[in-house]
Amino acid sequence: MGRIIKMPVELPAMEIGAMVGDWWEEINESTQWQDGIFYALCGAYALVSAVALIQLIRIELRVPEYGWTTQKVFHLMNFIVNGVRAIVFGFHKQVFTMNPQALVLVLLDLPGLLFFSTYTLLVLFWAEIYHQARSLPTDKLRVVYISVNVAMYFVQVCIWVYLWVDDNSIVELIGKIFIAVVSILAALGFLVYGGRLFFMLRRFPIESKGRRKKLHEVGSVTAICFTCFLIRCFVVNLYTT
Template identity: 25%
Template sequence: MFGLREASCFPRVLVGVNVGLALVDGIIAFLAFYQLIRIHSRNSQLGWTRQKVFHLLIGSSNLGCLIYFVLTLFAACKGWQCCSNSCGFSLMALPEILFFAAFLLLLSFWVDLCHQADDEDEEDEGSFREALVEKTFSKPNSLDRDSYRNCFPLRFVHIGSRQRIVILVTVLVFVIMIASAVIIWIGMGKNPIDSALVARVYVDLFAIVILLLGGALACYGLLLCLRMRNVRSERASSEMWKVACLAVVSILCFTSSSFVALLTDIPMLYDWHQQRMNDVYTSLLLILYYFVGSSIPSALVLWIVRELPPSITANIREEPSTITFVSDSSTTLQHAQSWTAAMNLRNQVQISRASPI
């Protein structure tokens, strides 16, 4: 039977489950950031590609879950009141928003592939022209520009229209989360605001959004598989299996976690004073909500995008120390090498855009 626990710490079973989930999230976060560093060291000239963004979002999400599980255990044992209200709510919600952003971004790429439009060609041409301008033309201030990029390595790349929608939706959800946390914090005082009700409404709405996201990934994944089935190539077959696995895992894992959030109070376990907990039942729901609903999809995405891209060697420019005569043939050779580098860069960008992952 369920019993309201007034003790300061969780039962041993729940402590073990929280520690296990924290270890899993820590391993996933470490692998994501480690692979992100390796990828960026090989093609830093490409800026923030989708592969890097996926690693960053998934790594940050799992790192946030790790912090949440650890602080929840300490807060329950030490009696920290803040972590049972607005602070705990924010620690619970922020990793979920990052996780949601990663798979919403994946959905936007699938939508782009299913609805091919003229703007894709314009984006490709724009990226190609940008690469040609950067690689082919050497102006006197190129050394200053290179030194500036060494100090500020971030590059602003072209963002598609659907990816802008992903950013806007993510920012909107984040603003709603901050507003809910503020209302919960205000509700801690003597006023008619029900903090638990505010958190409940946010959790239910977010669960519905995740459920819709899983359904959308399943639908567009099916459309992509039907389209790639007609392409007779080894690469298309491999990509089709990746899309199929992601679509099936997304609908199953997101559906299970959404129903756990809608039917139970597992997402609000940070408010341990108000939770009715049964050791085994709550442990199973925790595993179903966090491990099945978050860790498995995150690990699958990391496994699919694990391949390292081909390295891009930057053009080495030496500062002129003496006045020399340069023949026309050497100048032509230099422009030919720059053109070749630009073409290689364009090919990598096009390969990245063509892949559904």
């Protein structure tokens, strides 16, 4: 019997690209696919929001005497950010048909700004730990955090108000570039202070399992948050081009 040799089927790169493009166009034009994705995102954000709320309640029940610590505020803001995202994705049909268009941009951009405030609060917390360990002043850190956030919201509100009055595509583009700049600043914040804290902790002898876990947490969160904000910056830039 003759031996049957199976020849590999090779598709040209252009054909593969065309197939992927057709698949993406099919998803992009399918309301069923879009609804499914949006509802899945709604469920995911709602789950994260619920976890943040549970964590906040647990901490409050465990140590109620400390008041509103940075950790409690962080979980509260996480609850709000992800809750708003869940609502936006859950009611996306109503959101995308709102008038004026500036209101849609507010609902879409506001959670991103709150996300920035939430996770730069974590950067502030790490910066305070690093400065205290190095016997450096920490007074100005909170001032910088508040100033950056106030300036960010002020600029973004001005953009929203202008778009409310005059739906200008150039101003809308400026708003997207502004979001990209905010994202890259957050990424740099995590890289600088997360990296500093990580390498500082590595210098100490890691004797206990708890210290190893804390070192792993700082490194993981730094890498994940830096990557997330960097990807957000690239996605916004890609969307503007």
